[in-house]
Amino acid sequence: MSVLTKLLAIDRRIIFLVIAAAVVLSLFFPMRLEVAVTPPVESIYKTIESLPEGSVVLVSNDYDPSSKPELYPMSVALFRHCFKKNLKVVAMTLWVTGEGLIADALNAALKDERFKDKKEGEDYVFLGAKVGGSAVIMGMGQDIAGTFPKDYKKRPVTDLPLMKNLKTLTDFDYVVSIAAGSPGVDDWVIYGSEYLRKKKPKRVELAAGCTGVMATQYYPYLDSGQINGLLGGMKGAAEYESLIQWKDQGTYQMDAESVTHIIIIAFVILGNIAYFTIRKSRGNVTGEAK
Amino acid sequence: MRGSTLFLLFAIAFVVLNAVFLITQRLPFSEEGVGIIIAAGLTLAVYSFLYKDNPAFKFAEHLYIGVAIGYNMAVDWHANLVPNLIDPLFSPKDEPDYTLVIPMALGILMFSRFVPKLLWLSRWTIAAIVGWGAGVAIPRSITENILEQAKSSFSPVAGPDGFSLANVAAIICLIGVLSVLFYFFFSIEHKGAAGRFSRIGVWFLMVSFGAAFGYTVMARMALLIGRIWFLLADWLKLLKV
Numbered sequence: 001m002s003v004l005t006k007l008l009a010i011d012r013r014i015i016f017l018v019i020a021a022a023v024v025l026s027l028f029f030p031m032r033l034e035v036a037v038t039p040p041v042e043s044i045y046k047t048i049e050s051l052p053e054g055s056v057v058l059v060s061n062d063y064d065p066s067s068k069p070e071l072y073p074m075s076v077a078l079f080r081h082c083f084k085k086n087l088k089v090v091a092m093t094l095w096v097t098g099e100g101l102i103a104d105a106l107n108a109a110l111k112d113e114r115f116k117d118k119k120e121g122e123d124y125v126f127l128g129a130k131v132g133g134s135a136v137i138m139g140m141g142q143d144i145a146g147t148f149p150k151d152y153k154k155r156p157v158t159d160l161p162l163m164k165n166l167k168t169l170t171d172f173d174y175v176v177s178i179a180a181g182s183p184g185v186d187d188w189v190i191y192g193s194e195y196l197r198k199k200k201p202k203r204v205e206l207a208a209g210c211t212g213v214m215a216t217q218y219y220p221y222l223d224s225g226q227i228n229g230l231l232g233g234m235k236g237a238a239e240y241e242s243l244i245q246w247k248d249q250g251t252y253q254m255d256a257e258s259v260t261h262i263i264i265i266a267f268v269i270l271g272n273i274a275y276f277t278i279r280k281s282r283g284n285v286t287g288e289a290k
Numbered sequence: 291m292r293g294s295t296l297f298l299l300f301a302i303a304f305v306v307l308n309a310v311f312l313i314t315q316r317l318p319f320s321e322e323g324v325g326i327i328i329a330a331g332l333t334l335a336v337y338s339f340l341y342k343d344n345p346a347f348k349f350a351e352h353l354y355i356g357v358a359i360g361y362n363m364a365v366d367w368h369a370n371l372v373p374n375l376i377d378p379l380f381s382p383k384d385e386p387d388y389t390l391v392i393p394m395a396l397g398i399l400m401f402s403r404f405v406p407k408l409l410w411l412s413r414w415t416i417a418a419i420v421g422w423g424a425g426v427a428i429p430r431s432i433t434e435n436i437l438e439q440a441k442s443s444f445s446p447v448a449g450p451d452g453f454s455l456a457n458v459a460a461i462i463c464l465i466g467v468l469s470v471l472f473y474f475f476f477s478i479e480h481k482g483a484a485g486r487f488s489r490i491g492v493w494f495l496m497v498s499f500g501a502a503f504g505y506t507v508m509a510r511m512a513l514l515i516g517r518i519w520f521l522l523a524d525w526l527k528l529l530k531v
Contacts, residue, residue, distance in 0.1 A: 016340045019511075023518045027529060069516020070509060096365040097358060129369050134426065149373045190427070190434045212509030216502045223463075224442030226434065233505065234512040249519070256515045257508065264507060 004274040015267060022263050026256040033258055035251060040222055041239040044207045044229030045081070047174060053086040055173035056166060060188065061105065063180035064097035067211050072105055073237035073250035074178050074209045079109035081244045083118060088162055090172070092127040092148070094136060094183040099129040103152060121160040128152035133183025134191040141169045141195030169195040170204060178209035178231070185210055185218060189226050209236060297344055304331060316527055330525040333517050443467055466494040 048057065059078055063071045075091075082089045093102045106126055110118055118124060127148040130136045139147035144166055145157045157163045165171060169192060177188040185208040196204040205228045208218055212233030221227045231240060234257055237250030308317070308327045317323040335350035375394060378387045396418055402411040447453075447460040472484070473491030480488045523529040 013341060019514070020518070023511075023515050024522070027515075027519060027522060067513075069519070070512045096362050096369065099365055099369070129365055131366055131370055138426070149377075190430045193434055194430065212505040212512060213502075215505045216498065220439055220442075224438050226438055233508050234515075235508065253512070253515045253519060256518075257511055260511045260515070261507070264511075 002278075004277055007270060007274045008278065019260055019263060022259050023256045026259040027253075030252060030255045033255055035235070035238045035242045035254055037239045037243055040230040040232075041236055042229075042243065044078075044176070044231065045240065045243040047205055047207065047228060048078075048081055048085060048087065051085065051087055051173055054088065056088040056090060056162070056171070057082050058090045058092070058169075058172045058175045060092050060094060060175070060177045060179070061098060061102040062094045062177060062184040063101075063211075064095045065101055067180035068101060069249075069253070070211045070234050070237065071178050071180060071209065072101065073234070073248060073253075074231050074240065075102065075105040076109050076248065077237060077240045077244060077246065077250065078176060078178070078209070079106060079124075080112070080246055081240075083109060083115045083123075084244065087173075088122075089124040090127065090162070090166065091124070093129045094131070094133055094187070095180075096129045096131055099152070102126065102129075121155070122162055125157075125160055125162050126152040127157070133187050136183075137169075137187055137191040138195075141192065144168060144171075170199040172204055174205055174207070176207045176209065179214075180211050181214070185214070185221075185227070189221055193226060207231075293342065293344065297338075297346065300334075300338075301346075304334070317525075326524050330521055333521060337517070465490065470494050 051057070057078075059075065059082075061071070061075050079089060079091070089106075091102060091106055093099055103126055106124065109115070110124075120126075128151060130148060132139075136147055145163065148157050151157055151160065169175070175188065175192065175196060177185045179185045179188075188206060188208075192206065196206055206226070207229040208221070208227045209231035210218060210233075212235070215230065215232030215236075218227065218230055218232075222230050231237060234250055234253060238254040241247050241251045308330075311317040311327075312319050312323065317326060332350045332353070335346040338344055339347040375390055379390045379394070380386070396415045399411045399415045402408040443463070445460075447464055448457050469487055469491035471491075473480075473488040473495070475488075478484055519529070
């Protein structure tokens with residue numbers, strides 16, 4: 001059996017081992033590769049930068065622990081940016097199983113010394129989880145307190161100072177949906193845009209953050225202006241961390257991501273070389289002579 | 291036999307390692323420490339499937355489903371049913387909101403699926419959900435997914451200042467939309483010029499599949515990296531941020 005034939009018949013567990021070893025080594029010995037910032041990510045950053053102090057940003061974190069590596073760093077980076085800019089944050093989730101994780105993301109962002117003066121209920125609110133997807137979004141478009149009568153800690157929303165002037169979705173200055181599936185970005189575009197467009201003179205802009213698997217399907221929304229920015233997967237999180245100059249998990253894990261991509265590309269090239277070489281020499285890949 | 295010996299050795303090594311971690315206080319003997327050990331064990335159990343199917347993987351798989359459903363139900367009760375239905379109806383601040391009786395009754399009807407003779411009653415609830423869903427979703431989906439997208443596709447390829455290199459993307463997009471649409475137009479045989487144009491559509495589709503697959507690889511690798519990060523940083527404490 002030639003080397004090329006052996007390569008084609010390689011045990012897939014060897015590939016798994018190589019990938020795992022590459023990830024471990026790149027985490028132990030990071031190369032700190034530069035993360036190039038793309039326009040869709042920069043657009044979200046610029047929008048938040050342009051908001052005046054005291055503006056309110058709604059972050060709908062629609063994911064659960066199964067997407068944590070990609071989306072959690074996005075949420076933390078976004079919260080940090082808002083707090084750095086002295087913006088108010090209203091966080092929520094449409095995924096019941098994500099409630100604890102989102103509370104953790106908010107706490108992770110608030111852990112910094114610079115944000116020790118931020119008061120819950122005044123500077124930020126976590127509304128908790130609500131099932132219903134589209135119905136929740138439309139409900140918020142008409143009456144936020146009616147949709148979320150109590151926050152995560154079971155306090156009546158109407159008693160929270162930050163929520164006093166937030167009656168409907170049009171009262172927010174920016175809405176970001178960070179989502180791992182449905183309900184998520186699609187629901188915010190389809191059911192939320194109607195309310196976000198009602199704000200005059202200019203609509204409330206909507207932005208999206210999503211897992212890598214979903215990123216390609218949101219580019220049409222970006223192109224048409226239905227969303228004004230897009231964070232795609234761990235790369236999007238790393239780009240945002242780079243923009244706010246606050247490197248964290250997204251950036252540190254990108255080294256491993258880049259290395260594994262190079263290995264996968266190498267395997268694809270090697271596999272194809274082996275396949276076509278064998279096919280050319282033997283007539284077909286199974287080894288039967290012409 | 292070799293597989294079960296290997297599994298047993300791994301299980302013993304895992305128990306001994308964690309016992310050492312707890313005794314040496316590398317991991318706190320608290321809710322957090324025990325939680326990390328459980329999460330590490332389940333992560334390893336799930337990834338053990340990459341070697342081959344085994345009881346540890348099966349256990350983790352079934353546990354995940356049970357925990358997810360239980361957690362969903364508990365949070366749903368406290369975050370949705372109590373504040374949106376139970377409180378306003380049975381312990382309201384002012385007057386009870388009796389309109390909530392209708393959705394409550396429809397919800398209860400869903401449980402009729404457990405009684406074969408009364409199963410038909412659940413169809414009323416399903417009909418209400420489908421009717422509401424279709425009525426709400428269809429106009430909005432048409433607006434956002436068809437009209438807004440069409441509006442964007444119909445915009446001029448050249449900007450107000452004339453044609454520039456930036457407009458090349460718009461032209462590529464236009465060719466892509468037309469050729470892919472044509473590829474799915476089956477009333478003309480795809481031969482000659484029509485065949486060549488639909489072939490361009492195929493190329494556009496291939497590029498989009500490639501992009502989607504590339505992103506998928508990135509996403510899957512990110513999940514793997516996230517778990518390895520957890521094992522090395524949170525469990526083994528070998529990585530420091």
